[in-house]
Structure formats: C-alpha cells, structure tokens
Amino acid sequence: MPLAPTTAGYMPIACSTLRTGAPLPFDLYVRMEHQQTRNRGGDHFALYLSRDHELSARDIAEFDDRSAGCLYIQFDASIEYSGYLQRCAEAEGDQNPLLRYQTVREAAKAMMLDAARGGGVDQVVRISEDFSRELVKSAASGELPVRDLFGLMEHDYYTFTHVCNVSTYSLVLAKSLGISAPAELEQIVQGAMLHDLGKREIPAAVLNKRGRPTANEWRLIQRHPSDGLKELIYRPEFSWGQLMMVYQHHEKLNGRGYPAGVGSGEIHPWARICAIADVFDALTCYRPYRKPLSTAETLSYLERHAGTTFDPEFLLCWTSLFREDR
Amino acid sequence: MLDQSISRGPVTANPALPAWVEQLTEEDEEFFEKRGPISTTWEEPRRFVRFYHRSLAQMDYLENPPALRRRAPSSLAIVTLDLSREGIGFLHSEQLFPGERHQITLADGVPRKVEIVWCRRWRDTCFAVGSRFV
C-alpha cells in the first residue's frame, strides 16, 4: 500500500509544532538537497538535532530558515511525537486552537501510518471518521485562520500528509461558504480524508516517480477516483456527496477532467470544494521533481483556471480567505 | 463465449426507440453495421480481443448504491458497442458509477450480471460505459 513514501523511515513534521524549554523526546532530521543524492534516486536525511536537546527560540528560527518549515522524524518516533504534542496542548490549555488541531492531526497521521503497514479499507475509514469528528470539534472551539493553518501544514507531498491537508482546507472552505452544521462538516472532512483512497492500488514507484509518468502509468494514476469509489459505493454509511468527493475531485467544469468528463452541472459541490483544496495542497507541497509554489503563485494559478477547472465562486471565497488574513 | 453474430435484438423495456438512440444513426448511418474484431493499440492494451457488437439491449438495475436515489425506471434500453470474453461496452442515457452491479440482457435473452468499471460522457445525451461480467 503506497501510503508510505519511497523515503521510507522518515515522516515530515511542521517546525511550528516545536516548543522551547523542554527536551525533545525524538531525533530531528533534515532532507538533503544535493544534486548527487537526487541523481542516485531517493531522498537522503541527515540528523539535525538529537533527542534530549533542549530547544531554544534561536534553534526554531534557524529551522524555519533552513528547512522551509519542515523537519523530519523517524516513523518509529511518531508515538513520541504525538505524546509531545499532547503535552504541549495540555500545557497551553484551551488557549491555542492551532496546537489542539495539530494534536488531532498528528494522532490521525500516526494511525494512518499504522494502517499503511497492513490495515485494510475498514481501518482507513474508521480513522477518517475519528479525524473528521475531532477536527470539526477543534475548529468549532476556536478560530483556525487559514494562513496560520498553512504554516502548520507539512508541505511535503506524502499521501498521508496530503489527505490531512486537503481535509483541513476543505473544512475551512466549506465553513466560509456558509456550511455550518457539524454533521455536514464532518462528512466533508471525512470525504476529503478518503478522496485519494484509490491510490492504494497504484504502486509506490509510480506515485513517487521523478519525472513525467509514461502513458501507461498515467492511465493507472487516472484510475484512482474510480478505484476509490468502487471500495465505498455500497457502504451505507457514506452520503452521495462524500462518494462524489472521492469520484469527482479531478473533474473540470469544462468537462475535460477525469474519470467521467462530466461538466459543471454534474459535479457535486463537495467535489468542487475538494478539487480546490486538492490542487492548492499539491502545488504548495514539495514534490520530488519540483519546488513548492508560494501561496501567491498557487492562488494565481487557481484563478487562471477559474470557470474552466474550478468553480469560480468557490475559488473567490478561497482566495479571499488569504487576502482577508493579510 | 457469447455469439458475436447477435444483432439488433428486441428490447422489451422500451418498445419505442429513445431519441438518443435514433440520434446515433442520424450521425453515423453505419453505426449498427460495424462488425469484426477491434484492433488493440499500445495505448490501450487488452487481455482479450473485443468485437464490435452494435445492438440494442436491456439493462436492469439490480443493486442501486444506497446513497444514490435513482429516479430512473429499473429497466432501460442500452446500445451495446463491443463485446469480449471479459465484458461489454455500451451506451446508456444515464451516468453509471464504477462498482455498481446490474444486469444486461442481449438479444439471446440471457441475463448477464455485470460490474461497471468506467463511465464517461459520450455525447450530451449519453454515456459510454465499460463493464465486466461477474
């Protein structure tokens, strides 16, 4: 199951979740960016700070500079990391909705990683259900400004971080479009969490390939919305909107998307939300073959495709969130 | 294997030909005349050879997904496109979804259960669907 990246052994964490004044319960790594290591294929990681080091404010500022907001820990340390976040959240009480959000997200990520090591669809569905309930609850108890959230995301395109990011962005967009019923928001978050479920069928070598996919690989990639839907279509617990988030998130308003090539009137509104969140995250994340785009570059890319790919009204709402926050 | 010489068969569900079916022959007079094997390409490798099979057939909805409140009648006319050992391609006025399991009856009158594999808009009026026998 290709939830784990080719860089097996390491997972990204956001610098902004680290706190000063307490010893680290895990080792911190950075990704090496040398051309040589790129040519050899696969990423390489170097130990940056070892466990028990007490972080200073200067360390954190330096991380941000050097690692573009993203550090790595070993997969095996994910439980220590979740515990660390839990303790930070407790220490800061209810004052910090962002930290609470991060705690919920890390717990989900650790479980997703576990599921990736041999769990089935049932396990992924259960995790997505818990995550959506907790995320909607933590969003209800305090404001989650989108620019702050953006700072918290790991901008590294691994499937498990990607689905967490897309579900968070979908929640923020859905709320700003006026959807307020918690049950509905939970469904949207869960649909977004499962939107790439069909990627389980794609070999990791294809998913993480550097360079353009061949025609055959591209066909395999394009099957993932159908494969995801096939897994869920007869499960009575899913609403049609959720199923369409899985099936239609690569459709375009002009009918040139996949898998069905349907046009604007036939694309479910939740799938349109998911499409914006999905591309926003994909472009702002590090990929093996390109650097992440800035928020401004990404928003202008999305705007160029308003009306043809993306719902123009939903997109206007999304871009205005960033502008309001400035 | 199904007999590929089966041609236009009776459709019990819809005695009058739906407008979208008539449109097919307006656009291509030989639509229903195509016969023989369909060559495979590098871009579209197949496990089994497909044959043109242009014919009217009947689709019965067997297991509608619980979340889909389908308003269409449970029996509809479809137009088959091609046939192989593994499955059948057809045109349908309604969008179907991967994983759905329904029943197709060709002119030989034998109902066959199929699972939808893919569905793509074909014209404004219909969808092309790929299915496999289950």
Ligand SMILES: [Fe+2]
């Ligand atoms: Fe996708």
Ligand SMILES: [Fe+2]
């Ligand atoms: Fe995605």
